[in-house]
Amino acid sequence: MGDLNPNNPVKVSGPSVSGFFAHNFNGYLSAKLNFTLANISAADSNSSSQQFRDRNLSFTTTLGEVSAIAEFNFMKYIPEIGNNKFTPYIYAGFAGLAFRPTTIYNGSRVSLRGQRTEGEAKSYSKFAFSIPYGVGIKYNVFSSFTLGANIGYRNPNTDYLDDVSGVYPVKSQLTPLSRALSDRSGEKTGVYIGSPGTQRGDGNSRDTYFITQITLSYTFISQKCYFQ
Numbered sequence: 001m002g003d004l005n006p007n008n009p010v011k012v013s014g015p016s017v018s019g020f021f022a023h024n025f026n027g028y029l030s031a032k033l034n035f036t037l038a039n040i041s042a043a044d045s046n047s048s049s050q051q052f053r054d055r056n057l058s059f060t061t062t063l064g065e066v067s068a069i070a071e072f073n074f075m076k077y078i079p080e081i082g083n084n085k086f087t088p089y090i091y092a093g094f095a096g097l098a099f100r101p102t103t104i105y106n107g108s109r110v111s112l113r114g115q116r117t118e119g120e121a122k123s124y125s126k127f128a129f130s131i132p133y134g135v136g137i138k139y140n141v142f143s144s145f146t147l148g149a150n151i152g153y154r155n156p157n158t159d160y161l162d163d164v165s166g167v168y169p170v171k172s173q174l175t176p177l178s179r180a181l182s183d184r185s186g187e188k189t190g191v192y193i194g195s196p197g198t199q200r201g202d203g204n205s206r207d208t209y210f211i212t213q214i215t216l217s218y219t220f221i222s223q224k225c226y227f228q
Helices: 048-054 177-183 223-227
Strands: 018-022 027-043 060-073 086-105 109-113 127-130 133-142 143-153 209-218
Touching: 018 209, 027 086, 027 209, 060 223, 086 177
Parallel strands: none
Antiparallel strands: 018 027, 027 060, 060 086, 086 109, 086 127, 086 133, 133 143, 143 209
C-alpha cells in the first residue's frame, strides 16, 4: 500500500524468502529472529484509474528485513510429543529495514534514491524501522517438522518505498536524469502534467506492506519439553 497502490491492501506485487531461528520457552510462547528478502513493485500503467495512468510512474524495490518477534500460540503446541497437532497464533515485534527503489528507464534499471525526484534537500534514508504484527497457523506434519502459514503487516517510518511521497519539484533545479524520472507523464503522449507544487504522491506519511509466508521448521526437542 502506497502512492502507486492506495486502495488494494492484498495486491500481490513480488516474491519473498525468509529464514528464522526461534526459541520456544514453553508450548505457548516463543521468541524468533527472522531474516526476510522481498520485492515489491507497482506501475501506474496497470492502474484502473486514468489519473494514475496519466502520471505513468513505476518502481521495483528490494527489501531486506531483520526482525525480532514474539509469538503466542492459542493452544499448547510442542511438535511430536504434544497433544495438539496444530495451533493458531499471533505475533508482534520490531524490525529494521533496508530498501532500494529502482525503475526501468530507456531499457536500463536506474536506482531512484539518489535522484531526489521530488527535489529533496538530500537523499532520503535507505533504512527504516517498523513494528511487524500478524496471525498464523502451525501444523505438526511429521515428527518434529511443522508446516505453517502466516500473514503480517508492516508500517515502516518512511514514505519512500516507492520513491513517491509529496509534490512535483521545480524541474530546473534537477539534473536531466532526475527531471526525466520525476515526471514521466509525457513519455507516451508528449504532454507533461507535473507542474511544480502539484500533487505527485497520495498525501499519506507512510507506505505499508504485507508479507505472506508458508514456512517449514524443525524443532529440537529438549528433555525440558516433557515436563511442561
